[in-house]
Amino acid sequence: MRFLPPRTTSLLVLLLITAGTLWLRWPAFSFGLWNLDEAIHATAARAILDGGVLYRDAIDQRTPLSYYAVAGVFAIFGENNLWAVRCAIALLIAGTGWLLFLAGRTLRGGFAGIAAAALFVLLTTAMLYAGDANAANTEWFVAFFTSAGAAVLLLGGTKPSARQIFLTGALFGCAFLSKQPALLDAAAPFATLLYLGWRANRPPRRLALTLLTLIGGWLAPVLLTAGYLAARGALGDAIFYTWIYNLRFYGPETTLADRVMSALLPFRLLGAAQPGLLALWFAGAGFVLHRVLQRRPEPAEQATNPGLLFVAVWSLVALAGAAAGGRDFQHYHIQFLAPFSLGAGLALALLPGWLGSARSRWLRVAAALLLALVTYHTAVLALSARRPNRVVPVDPSMRVSNHIREHSNAADRIFVWGYHPDIYLLADRLPASRFLYASFLTGLVPWTNGAPGVDTSYAIVPGAMDTLLRDLAASRPLFIVDCSAGPNRFWSKYPLEKFPPLHAFIRAGYKQVESHYFLPQGFRLFQRKEPGEIVPEEAFPLLPPAVTDQFTLGTLGSPLVPVRASARHGADVTMVDRHLEFFAHAPSTITYRVPANAAFLRGGFGIRPGAYAPENKGPTDGAEFLVRWRPDGGKEEILFRHLLRPRDEPADRRVHGFRVALPPHQGGELELVITAGPYENTASDWTYWSDLLLEYSR
Known part of the structure; x- marks a missing residue:
């Protein structure tokens, strides 16, 4: 030229x-x-x-x-x-x-x-x-x-x-x-x-x-x-x-060695290309x-x-x-x-x-x-450079984002408790707080201290929670998304229950919706109560009747409906491979009132495969299954207890059967309990009971 x-x-x-x-x-x-x-x-x-x-x-x-x-x-x-x-x-x-x-x-x-x-x-x-x-x-x-x-x-x-x-x-x-x-x-x-x-x-x-x-x-x-x-x-x-x-x-979360390795990265890429x-x-x-x-x-x-x-x-x-x-x-x-x-x-x-x-x-x-x-x-x-196969994984929050967009208008604001600003973009809604992601409130330093056993409280920004609560009180978001119910960018280690002020704010003004749909995807969705709407205090920990009534306990006579049931992170009833499965994310409790002639309880229990799949970045660390018996006028006792750790024990990855005998009684309450395991970590605890049947003959 x-x-x-x-x-x-x-x-x-x-x-x-x-x-x-x-x-x-x-x-x-x-x-x-x-x-x-x-x-x-x-x-x-x-x-x-x-x-x-x-x-x-x-x-x-x-x-x-x-x-x-x-x-x-x-x-x-x-x-x-x-x-x-x-x-x-x-x-x-x-x-x-x-x-x-x-x-x-x-x-x-x-x-x-x-x-x-x-x-x-x-x-x-x-x-x-x-x-x-x-x-x-x-x-x-x-x-x-x-x-x-x-x-x-x-x-x-x-x-x-x-x-x-x-x-x-x-x-x-x-x-x-x-x-x-x-x-x-x-x-x-x-x-x-x-x-x-x-x-x-x-x-x-x-x-x-x-x-x-x-x-x-x-x-x-x-x-x-x-x-x-x-x-x-x-x-x-x-x-x-x-x-x-x-x-x-x-900055202090990375070492000099990390910085040296980072400096070598472009040369490794260039050496290959x-x-x-x-x-x-x-x-x-x-x-x-x-x-x-x-x-x-x-x-x-x-x-x-x-x-x-x-x-x-x-x-x-x-x-x-x-x-x-x-x-x-x-x-x-x-x-x-x-x-x-x-x-x-x-x-x-x-x-x-x-x-x-x-x-x-x-x-x-x-x-x-x-x-x-x-x-x-x-x-x-x-x-x-223009090859069509250069893709990245689809964002798992698309479904909850779509729900928010379809059930709100452009003027409504939302808040995401997690490291998931994607939801604001996908839902096309403005944030209700200055915290576009909540790591400043938990001490999470992304990609460094996110391991489940690491205490990150040292990195919480002083006064951040008070600032958040002022923001939420002023903007009153229509929806609040909790990302802690699954392996969503390390957030399973930050359940709402660990942050009492925020938890109390949500309990006072919000109700959980569509739990059966979003919980298996690792999200809890809370919607603001309507003016004058009264939600009983028990409704937060207890499942609504529409869900509880589905947990019918099979008998030779009329099926038994639970007198109460709670599953903090949601529950559902589905047929899986011709088995009736009661999905109840740990921790959960299902309580039945049984008659005097009930003699045995049998069925199965397990944890869904996705909870410990290799691609799950926040897998379950286990859950414990218990059958608790409270006879009328008698002493409470545990009839059955079994801990499953499918991530570490391959033998725990199947459906486990059980059959327990009820002591002689004149009636009482039978509780099926699932705990989050010895470390109380609820991440990916996608637990269930299956094919439950109460037998009356001995």
Whole structure:
């Protein structure tokens, strides 16, 4: 494209990159939900459009820019329009590629720029896990703003103007406002300006003024944002959740070893997808270090060394920022793939020259083989980028979300007790509290301290429960979803009963609905009582008559109906493989009044297979089955007791039969009890009785 003017070339490259990015990512735009972050962004954005302020009315622990950007897209194209958000992200990715093109062309010509742009688009689209590659992540904004800052500063050559330096700082400040680890990326322009001042022997005062210009640019968007938050009473909460919480609770959950392993993740991915490119990048990194660190560079080298230093420092600090969380989420490393793509593009630009001018025949052969290997793997990536089988599991909360949407209107609010902001998005309802997910109220630090036996109370945000109850009292949500009845992102360890104030609030104003439908899916759904509706106190622990009457105990005469039955997490009666099954999620009790001539009780009991299936991330740890006898005028006794632990004992995975004799009596109460086991953990305790029969003859 040497025959075209630079501006025309730039515009043409921008159009080609944009068209290519949209073509590659178009099939992913219409997918329901790619990852949890999309749900958090959508829920926070709707709260913002409803007049809320981030951190004051919608809490998350990242800096605010991406949330307001999603709110802007919703304002233009409609709320919860994730298709439009993903299209906007694709344009952001194309813009990042174009900025890398400008930076690469400045440092080593058009080929380097085109290679950098193409690599960034392809690697971030085809190399990462589908849920990370296609979702609207904060890291896309980090990559865009840092790439923009790189392009602005590098276009200034060895003498960037004060305006360019200030703008560079402002762009890196916007990257920080997208995600906190981008603070480290600002070290790249800072180190480059220091290097330029040292090489040019600039007076300390002038060098200090240059650095202050960069810092002033960085502070400009940060202080404007702080002023906005302060004016709306949200600055204190913003500082707490974006900094204090992360430093006190979130960050310490990972170790230095975790961070080292996280830093290695992009290289493992690149080694699998682009081994030749990775080898070339490491070779180029060594070459850059040699060039930058030599004491007496050649005159021709002095003009390019500052740019190479910028790329080297940017790559290092972006990798450190991506690994700072110590977690293995691939989307964290989008931040690093921007400088990596630029560095790889610069290294690739060397190969055509080696092919034509290298004196060593072996060097020419090696260059040709390396270029062929990179080209082959790039073609494979390009062809696989639109493959249709890149899917993620369907969200298990879709059914309860659909029920909420069908039985409420747009003005109704809901609250989700769990780590499931997806429900707000899928139900298309606004949150009733500033807590978009409830981990701040329980101390859960997702993906780290979620094991059932770990006490997380140390990480509860002080005063969070009081704040939640004030929010709920003010908004009076129509529905409250309890995610603790199943393995829903670690939430089985946080049943409502462990949080008495919230439990009491729900008992006082809500009733459980559709338990037979949602409990087997791991959710409890509570609906607000109608004005004046009276629900007896016993109705919360006891099953309603419509359900209790189904638990008829078979006899040779008329079947017996329970006098009472309770199942905190729901119950139902179904036919399973021609067996009459009384599903009663532990803990549960079914009580029958039996006549004087009753002699034996027989039947079966067990735990449903899904409770201990390998794919169940929160399996049952067991349940105990008891038959308790209370004769009229006599002493209570346990006639039968059996503990099942199907997760650990394969023999406990079948239906177990039993037959117990009732002592001589004149009538009494027979109770069938299921407890949550020795550890009182109700997670996935999908327990049942089957084929119960009361015998009268001895």
